[in-house]
Amino acid sequence: MATTSANTTRLSTTEYAVLGMLSASECSGYELQQIARAGIGYVWTAAKSQVYSVLPRLVRDGHATSRLVRQERNPDKQVYRITAKGRRALREWLEEPVEDADSARSPFLLKVFLGGLMSRDALVGHIERRREQAEAELAEYLAIEREIAGVERNYYGYLTLRWGLAQCEAWIRWTDNVLEELRA
């Protein structure tokens, strides 16, 4: 029964994210975390303990291989390389429609929704803080944009960055709007 076995047990999103990073270059768990911080981490996050737990599973299921790299001045490290099977699985997942429509679960919006149960000041505080965060995020994204705009290097990352920018702007507009109203 399990001879040709379409070993098609769906991977977790984190596993696909890791495969995505590995598809660019062989690297260790530690390196994956640095890489994530500088890019993919803006759209998908994972705790380091989870990265380390995901990697051996990828190897076990044939989506990656690992080898030990000995180092002199730094601790030795396990580096992981994506396999053909891994690439296939990743691409299949990438090409199938996105399952859930980013279901709405926001503690912030929940508090706003229940705004009538708190003091006006507390609510205004939440919204002001949201605005500040959006503004800080916007500044961060603009700085990144200045670096990568036009550069071909990561066009797709640039697309997601532009979503980030659009969303920050939307937050700022919305918070301004709401604050004006609440203060009137």
Next chain:
Amino acid sequence: MATTSANTTRLSTTEYAVLGMLSASECSGYELQQIARAGIGYVWTAAKSQVYSVLPRLVRDGHATSRLVRQERNPDKQVYRITAKGRRALREWLEEPVEDADSARSPFLLKVFLGGLMSRDALVGHIERRREQAEAELAEYLAIEREIAGVERNYYGYLTLRWGLAQCEAWIRWTDNVLEELRA
């Protein structure tokens, strides 16, 4: 040691959401789900099994009380009522700053980020679908807006609705933009 004991074990967001609904009216688990679908569910979702598991916990910790309501033509039901302690806990949570800044975890954006690893067509398909979803959502929200705009009933729900509208519009603008670019 545990006499005055500030029984301040943080509740889960779902528990606060339930308390929020209970603070408007006494109701059963089943009713909570209907109510959620018509409002708070747009900003916070919970599986029904979780609602049922959360309710006894609220009672156990003194945040709610429950009593059995006998019915003739329908099954009997347990109805839950928020206590003073529950209201206090809810209000405290509501007034403290929102903890996490809605950390970025979007399978959709992850796929866009890795757009270079799939066919152009697949990526365009994802974006088109995103646009359609945004448009459908927008229509839904506009319909709700027509019903509740101006009505005082749920001003705070209206605020969150306006965020929903703003976000849908941002999605549509972004997808249009990206689609134009990808097709050129």
Next chain:
DNA sequence: GTCGACATGTAACCAGTTACATGATTAA
């Protein structure tokens, strides 16, 4: 001699989802 970068993991826990299970009443 203390701090940060390098490097890898385990253990305990938790929130939440899916599937399963039951059973009455009522409207089409």
Next chain:
DNA sequence: TTAATCATGTAACTGGTTACATGTCGAC
């Protein structure tokens, strides 16, 4: 007679987080 609504839950699982644990090397 078939399906929907009312009504409540349990069990198994999963994806993920936090805290703990360890140790070297190089820079300040």
